[in-house]
Amino acid sequence: MRRNLLSAAIALAFAGLAALPVGAAPGAPKTAALATTQLPRGVQPLHYDIAMTPDAKSASFSAQVAIDLEVMAPTSSITLHAADLKFASATLSARTGPGGGTAQNAQIAVDEAAQTATFRFAKPLARGRYKLALDYSGSIGSQAVGLFSLDYDTPAGKRRALFTQFENSDARRMIPSWDEPAFKASFALRVTVPSGEMAVSNMPVKSSTPLPDGRVSVRFADTPNMSTYLLFFALGDFERATANVDGTELGVVTRRGSLPEAAFALESSQAILREYNDYFGVRYPLPKLDNIAGPGRSQFFGAMENWGAIFTFEYALLLDPAISTQRDKQEVFATAAHEMAHQWFGDLVTMRWWDDLWLNEGFASWMESRMTARLHPEWNTHLETVGARDGAMRRDALATTHPVVQHVATVEQASQAFDEITYQKGEAVIRMLEAYVGEDAWRRGVRSYMREHAYGNTASSDLWRQVERAAAKPVTAIARDFTLQPGVPLIRVMEPVCKGGSMTVALAQGEFSRDQPARKPLSWRVPVIAGIAGGSATARTLVAGGKGSITLPGCGAAVVNAGQSGYYRTLYAPGAFARLAGGFATLAPIDQIGTLADTWALGMAGLQPASNFLDLAQATPASADPQVWARIAGGFDSLHAMYGEDKAGRARLDAYALARLAPVMAQVGWNAQAGEPTSRAILRANLIATLSHLGDQATVNEARRRYAAMASDPAAVPGPLRKTILAVVAEHADAATWDAMRRAARAEKSPMIKDTLYALLASSDDRALAERALALALTDEPGATNGAMMISMVSRNHPELAFDFALANIRAVNERVDATSRSRYVPGLAGNATTPAMAGKVKTYAEAHIAPEARRDAETAIAGINDRIQVRRERLPEIDAWLAQYAK
Ligand SMILES: [Zn+2]
DSSP: OEEOOHHHHHGGGGTTOSOOOOOOOOOOOGGGGGOBOOOOSSEEEEEEEEEEEEETTTTEEEEEEEEEEEEOSOEEEEEEEOSSOEEEEEEEEEOSSTTBTOEEEOEEEEETTTTEEEEEEEEEEOSEEEEEEEEEEEEOBSSSSEEEEEEEEETTEEEEEEEEEOTTTTGGGTSOBOOSTTOOBEEEEEEEEETTSEEEESSOEEEEEEOTTSEEEEEEOOOOSBOGGGOOEEEESEEEEEEEETTEEEEEEEETTOGGGGHHHHHHHHHHHHHHHHHHSSOOOSSEEEEEEESSOOSSEEEEOOTTEEEEEGGGTOOOTTTOOHHHHHHHHHHHHHHHHHTTBTTTBEESSGGGHHHHHHHHHHHHHHHHHHHOGGGOGGGGHHHHHHHHHHHHTSTTOOOSSOOOOBHHHHHHTSSHIIIIIHHHHHHHHHHHHOHHHHHHHHHHHHHHHTTSEEOHHHHHHHHHHHHTSOOHHHHHHHHHSOSEEEEEEOOOEEETTEEEEEEEEEEEOSSOTTSOOOOOOEEEEEEETTOOOEEEEEEBTTEEEEEEESOSOEEETTTSOSSSEEEEOHHHHHHHHHTGGGSOHHHHHHHHHHHHHHHHTTSSOTTHHHHHHHHOOTTSOHHHHHHHHHHHHHHHHHHTTOHHHHHHHHHHHHHHHHHHHHHHOSSOOTTOOHHHHHHHHHHHHHHHHTTOHHHHHHHHHHHHHTTTOGGGSOHHHHHHHHHHHHHTOOHHHHHHHHHHHHHOOOHHHHHHHHHHHTOOSOHHHHHHHHHHHTSSTTOTTTHHHHHHHHHHHOHHHHHHHHHHTHHHHHHTSOGGGHHHHHHHTTTTOOOHHHHHHHHHHHHHHSOGGGOHHHHHHHHHHHHHHHHHHHTHHHHHHHHHHHHO
16 A cells, blocks of 8 residues: 555645644544454455445445355354444355255344454354355445545546455455455455446456346456455446556556546556566466556555555546646656555565554565666656655654554554554665665565465564575564664764774764653664765674774765665764765765755754754755755755744745755746756756745745736646646635635546645635635535545644644544544644644544544654644754854
8 A cells, every 4th residue: 555645646736844744634433443353263264255236326235245264163153354234144054074065044243343243153163164155235435445436527427436445454344254464365256237337356357247137247257365455346437458568467447538647657567567577586476457546535545556456546646747747757656666566565475464564565665666766767766765764763753653563453553554664664674674685685585585475474574584594694683673673773973083094983873762862772783884975985884782883995074874775863973064064065965865864853853953954055056966955945944834933033044045945946947948857847846835835925926927827828837837836826825816726626627636726725824715725625515535635734734723623523524534544634633733732632632532542643743743842942043043143
């Protein structure tokens, strides 16, 4: 699964808002958290034969399932997962042994809180094989959970398409099942559907039989053994295009009329599949692999790796030249690469239980980055790995963090496991370990892991065993330090000693913590790579037992974590930092970005002056890599937000930031130049957004001018800049402009553009317009999946307003958030808040609405607020002093 990044869709249009995004969602019913997800182990499902008839219009379905199962220990009852299903009958027949063929009816007991159904039998069941036949019905939701519908506009009127989303624990909403990753079984799916609509599932259609009533019975080929959460079904007025790669039929499936917009995804998927067939050493095992686009969005996810039938929201799969940006294009590629990596890591080999979710997500995130850098080196995305690591460290430095491998007991906890630690820290740790053992050894380890565990389930230790064997190097101990312990190592760099033409640097390991600075540091074995500014030679060492040292060939400014593959913060002694700042322009771009990230974080934590970040910004030449400037612009934006109501302080900062960014913007320009690097196109969008947040009147005026000219001169708002320009206009809109945008949103027929316009309506910095956006979010106008997104958008500029509004309308808000996201949505609305009162409100809300074991996201939101309050009080004075000195 790829997480829902609001950024994925409209990202750079809103880039830079100080938001350190903290997960957040609406009040879960407390009962959901009680759903213990581990079933008794005495009964094992082998095969599910499902016949289902969905009724899209009435939002319900009826179904029968016949489950072949094995009773391994005598029992008089069978318990499986079921949620919101109504049972009409349950019959069990023995397949083998005495009594073979005779059937007995079961008494049915449903436990809503535990999400289970128990079938009790008058005659106890001996060991052996049985068939359990169930007749039942269920409902079709309007949010992306279980079997759900997405409605959209077409020139011919509204249409409805159906899809499924089962990860982490929602197959039980469509199929009574052993809904845990370790219970692998095969699935045969038959559906009765209207003729003229396309039905898609994991496997190809085996037969399609017209029925006398005009409907069609579609039967899909049996799946191989797999986990329930990977099953998929979709139905709608779709089109499909295909290509053949190494004997696999690759497909994209879209709403009718949108197929050309999926051309890039299909083309990319071909190249990616070829690479993966090679990398994993095990060919993609199913006959086909579709990628199905659905309109709208979820608060939980952007795409899902159902085996053979990836589901992706349109914003991460389709490219519409009228509105799609370079960043969107990269997201489409990265999303496909992520979900396709899961076809092996996750689908073919699956974690035994959610404790090891990171095996799926860390690996797919790492592979997504690796594949993008490999197939599109011109995008320079390897520089983005620093940002991903930084996102993980921000979260990992708070006391509310958790180890990469963590204990998961309930459905809610499993949902909360889809976070920065599982994804980005998992990715960063893999990158570090790969750099430690070498690319070839790592790949050999992955290949034998795939061979050894195909169609099976694993824990982290199974991966380490194979990598260690392939590398012939003790890597397991390091891997355990970073996956079984929480937190971020801090490597202190002492003043280097230059002697005889080489430089020795002593290193000490501590822990980087934002809210527990006095705690005794944990201990890690940390692989360290270092170099000298301006040079290409590096040296390696392993810091263990808290100490280490490294000798570099030559003397100069030491760069620790050269290449940025290490998962740790680097704190230089003052002299070493001064030399590094002096040589900053000579560093490789990735080390410039890494140093900026560490300097920012260490400064905000009070471990060095916060103004060191400004020293580096000052030392950065206008010709630096666009992504270096993007990081600096992001820093300015965060400082701007931090000043809050301190108008004078904010004005000093803005003046400096504008002076620093203006020459860069002048270089980049508003108009794309032929053959320019893609990172410049992204920086353009980024800078315009930042300058707009900083209140740069020239930028706002130019955006308004272009927006006004759009009707008569389409070139004024080129497609790749449309979101950016609209975002500036929306941010600074007056009531008349807001009304005009709303009329445009209403009239828009393209679901992707329509969604963007509703997001923009919620992004105004004007409080009265933000209130109007909130009211609009709870009407039917924006569409069922846009309401929650609009409230989140409002919370970026107006956290308290959005939070209070959600609480006052909690029932209506909950209806618009998928059940999987409920324990994080509302706390997340406080993600940008900066007052103790808001911390208190989140706490009160969590205690009233969220089960104690599912409060981690709420606690993290509170920790984030307290952190921002402290940073404002303690760190801004250093920034002030630096700016005052600079102004002289
Ligand atoms: Zn994933």
